[in-house]
Each structure stands twice: as structure tokens, then as C-alpha cells.
Amino acid sequence: MSLPSWAVPGAPVICVYDEDSLMPTASGERRRISEMGIFLPLKGVTYTLRGVTPCGCGVYLVGIENPVSANGVEVGYMPGRFAPVAAQKTQADDVAMIKALIGIETEERV
Secondary structure (H helix, E strand, O other): OOOOOOOOOOOEEEEOOOOOOEEEOOOOOEEEHHHHOOOOOOOOOEEEEEEEOOOOOOEEEOOOOOOEOOOOOEOOEOHHHEEEOOOOOOHHHHHHHHHHHHOOOOOOOO
């Protein structure tokens, strides 16, 4: 499984799924994430990506350090728990786009 293109360190993301799901343990049993000491991000809260798991299938969040798994790697989150935060457009962005569409060159003000 590959990560979405928006899953890069420093990217702002919003949690869209905060259910406490089951996760396999080193012994093969399945336990709830919350029972394993893993912090569950909260739906609707914006986070910043800190990095990508070594296997390239999960992400880490700024300010949250989860326990280390049996293979010696910090537990990350599946990217499906998050969505990219849309860039905030400004009025100046809208004006520049309209000018470009109608062929008016923008001038730099000094």
C-alpha cells in the first residue's frame, strides 16, 4: 500500500476517522488500539504530519509519540484516518486568477 501524495512531513491534515479499531499484536491476537497505549487522534482536529513509517504505509503526527512495537518501530497511523487540509484562498488569489483568465497582467507594487 502506498501513501497518498499529500502525506508528506509538514503537511496539515484533519482527522476524519477516530474509531477505536482492532490491531494485531506481536502474539497474533487482536486488541483495541486504546488498550495498547496508542493515542487516538480526534475527529475534526487538525494535525501536522511529522513523518512516514519505515514501511511507508503509515504516518506520524507532530506532538504525538506512540509506543514502540515488537519490531522496534514507533506505531504510526493509517493515512485513511486523515484528509489533507485544503489551502485557504485569499481575495488576492481570486483577483489574480480572474485577471489571468481575462488576460490582464498583474503588476508588482513596490
